[in-house]
Amino acid sequence: MNALVPENAADITYDVIIVGGGIVGLVLACGLLSSGLRIAIVEAKTPQQVADRLRAYALSPQSAHIFRALGVWEQIAPAIAHFPKVVLSDADYPHYVEFLPDDIGEPAVYYCAEHSILVQALQQKVATCPAVTCWYETQVVEVSYGTDRATLMLSHSQQPERTVAVNAALVVAADGANSQLRIGEEIKTIGWDYWQSCVTAFVSPAPPHQNIAYERFWSSGPFAVLPLPDNRCQIVWTAPHAEARAIAALPSTQFIAEMSRRYGNQASDLTLLSAPLVFPVRLVQSQTYCKPRLALVGDAAHCCHPIGGQGLNMGIRDAAALAQVLQTAQQQQQDLGSLVVLKSYDRWRRYENWLVLLMTDLLNRTFSNHWLPLVTLRRIVLHGMITWTPLRQLFLRLMTGLWGRQP
Numbered sequence: 001m002n003a004l005v006p007e008n009a010a011d012i013t014y015d016v017i018i019v020g021g022g023i024v025g026l027v028l029a030c031g032l033l034s035s036g037l038r039i040a041i042v043e044a045k046t047p048q049q050v051a052d053r054l055r056a057y058a059l060s061p062q063s064a065h066i067f068r069a070l071g072v073w074e075q076i077a078p079a080i081a082h083f084p085k086v087v088l089s090d091a092d093y094p095h096y097v098e099f100l101p102d103d104i105g106e107p108a109v110y111y112c113a114e115h116s117i118l119v120q121a122l123q124q125k126v127a128t129c130p131a132v133t134c135w136y137e138t139q140v141v142e143v144s145y146g147t148d149r150a151t152l153m154l155s156h157s158q159q160p161e162r163t164v165a166v167n168a169a170l171v172v173a174a175d176g177a178n179s180q181l182r183i184g185e186e187i188k189t190i191g192w193d194y195w196q197s198c199v200t201a202f203v204s205p206a207p208p209h210q211n212i213a214y215e216r217f218w219s220s221g222p223f224a225v226l227p228l229p230d231n232r233c234q235i236v237w238t239a240p241h242a243e244a245r246a247i248a249a250l251p252s253t254q255f256i257a258e259m260s261r262r263y264g265n266q267a268s269d270l271t272l273l274s275a276p277l278v279f280p281v282r283l284v285q286s287q288t289y290c291k292p293r294l295a296l297v298g299d300a301a302h303c304c305h306p307i308g309g310q311g312l313n314m315g316i317r318d319a320a321a322l323a324q325v326l327q328t329a330q331q332q333q334q335d336l337g338s339l340v341v342l343k344s345y346d347r348w349r350r351y352e353n354w355l356v357l358l359m360t361d362l363l364n365r366t367f368s369n370h371w372l373p374l375v376t377l378r379r380i381v382l383h384g385m386i387t388w389t390p391l392r393q394l395f396l397r398l399m400t401g402l403w404g405r406q407p
């Protein structure tokens with residue numbers, strides 16, 4: 001892994017420069033490993049800092065398919081939880097929906113992986129390929145988009161005064177929710193802030209969790225329990241902003257008492273393993289995912305409510321789709337940065353992501369609510385999913401990414 005951008009980097013024109021070496025940027029790089037394209041990753045942090053985020057993700061079977069195709073699943077699978085069951089319930093309503101692997105013909109309903117496990121597996125995969133150059137601790141100072149290439153001015157955090165110019169046919173913004181590249185190109189976004197924030201913490205339940213995941217809807221917001229190896233779970237607890245901040249500030253015994261009330265009686269004794277963290281929740285969708293010589297992927301393109309664990313899964317599908325579009329364009333000797341090529345990625349992913357964003361919004365608004373007609377309606381739908389398998393299967397296919405055009 002290269003640390004400093006060498007002076008002679010300007011002599012090389014890369015095919016693709018990916019700004020952001022998080023999971024989505026790394027998935028794109030892995031997806032292009034066998035293409036023969038010359039790729040560079042620009043990441044502001046060190047590899048260790050990128051991996052160090054204290055978060056676990058609900059991973060969909062579709063993301064698992066993509067990791068298999070990238071050749072990293074063998075390494076990831078033993079270190080993550082495989083859910084044999086996901087239980088969906090509505091507050092104190094005694095009936096609940098159980099989703100099983102048979103509902104979608106997959107080995108597991110969902111998976112849960114820690115950030116560090118995914119990042120390290122992908123970083124190692126990328127490091128095996130000489131066609132990929134990684135510049136860590138490197139900032140993008142400026143980007144200019146020309147007719148035949150884009151030029152990025154880069155600086156290393158240890159020598160900020162020294163800038164080096166690098167050129168690429170295509171720049172991919174995988175630089176997260178506050179994407180410098182998206183903002184710099186004035187790509188407009190549509191969206192809204194929710195009235196809720198999300199509290200996450202790691203806990204250990206007694207008795208053991210048996211890899212069963214729970215999503216329970218309270219009128220203040222959804223409460224998810226995501227099992228992890230070693231009998232740990234991540235909870236993702238959504239509540240109105242002030243309530244979420246107050247919950248996170250509680251002394252640990254009171255925090256556990258409040259959490260236990262929402263957790264349900266599948267755990268009688270909870271041990272808190274990490275300090276709670278609070279995240280504001282918002283929905284963001286870019287009006288376009290491309291401009292000439294620029295494409296957006298992952299949180300740089302969209303952000304959603306954590307309900308149903310969709311954000312990263314959407315980003316992984318973006319990266320896989322873009323890798324496919326670029327490989328096809330390369331085979332047809334097209335210009336990778338041209339709008340003709342990038343528009344086919346934009347059309348593929350932006351409309352599918354709209355559907356997921358609106359579905360998470362609808363779910364959150366329908367369930368974070370105690371208006372009686374809506375409570376009655378959603379309980380009828382829940383009951384329908386319990387008794388009518390095709391409805392349950394349809395819902396699960398929508399939530400697991402096993403619909404639409406598969407990359």
Ligand SMILES: Cc1cc2nc3c(=O)[nH]c(=O)nc-3n(C[C@H](O)[C@H](O)[C@H](O)COP(=O)(O)OP(=O)(O)OC[C@H]3O[C@@H](n4cnc5c(N)ncnc54)[C@H](O)[C@@H]3O)c2cc1C
Pocket residue numbers: 019020021022023024025042043044045050056057058059138139140174175176177180198200236279297298299300306308309310311312313314315
């Ligand atoms: C509480 C919470 C729970 C969540 N749970 C789930 C879940 O269960 N399932 C799920 O699918 N999703 C979940 N998400 C969403 C998920 O976290 C994001 O969608 C995902 O992390 C986005 O990945 P990314 O690679 O696009 O961006 P990021 O993870 O933000 O990575 C961006 C990278 O770019 C680098 N960077 C930024 N700017 C620059 C720059 N100018 N130059 C160079 N490098 C730069 C950053 O250092 C970083 O490494 C959750 C989100 C939250 C807040």
